[in-house]
Amino acid sequence: MVEGKVKAGKVDCQAYAQTCQKAGIRAYPTVKFFPYERTKRNIWGEQIDARDAKEIATLIYEKLKNLQNHGKRDKDEL
Structure with a gap:
């Protein structure tokens, strides 16, 4: 569901x-x-409490949208 995005x-x-x-x-x-985030990575990450694949994908897309709005999106990992 998030292939090619993260x-x-x-x-x-x-x-x-x-x-x-x-x-x-x-x-x-x-x-x-x-x-x-450019040159530094957050080693702790953000926990996603959802267990449903569609819900996880929705949360990921929301997080990507927020990062794009802040100009920080180069590449992301899950």
């Missing part, structure tokens, strides 16, 4: 516990949005 991926927190710990992930499943 980069999306998943991490196996059992295999990569340190990565998940750094991102503040404590429960599964967890969806986070990590906006790219």
Whole structure:
């Protein structure tokens, strides 16, 4: 649903516990949005509490729209 708009991926927190710990992930499943802001990245991201794919996509599009309005959108990751 967000293909071509953001980069999306998943991490196996059992295999990569340190990565998940750094991102503040404590429960599964967890969806986070990590906006790219020029040269610095927010390593904590914004947690998305929705579980429905359509609702997640809607929230992502809203966040992208807000970033575009602030002139910060170069590329984004989910």
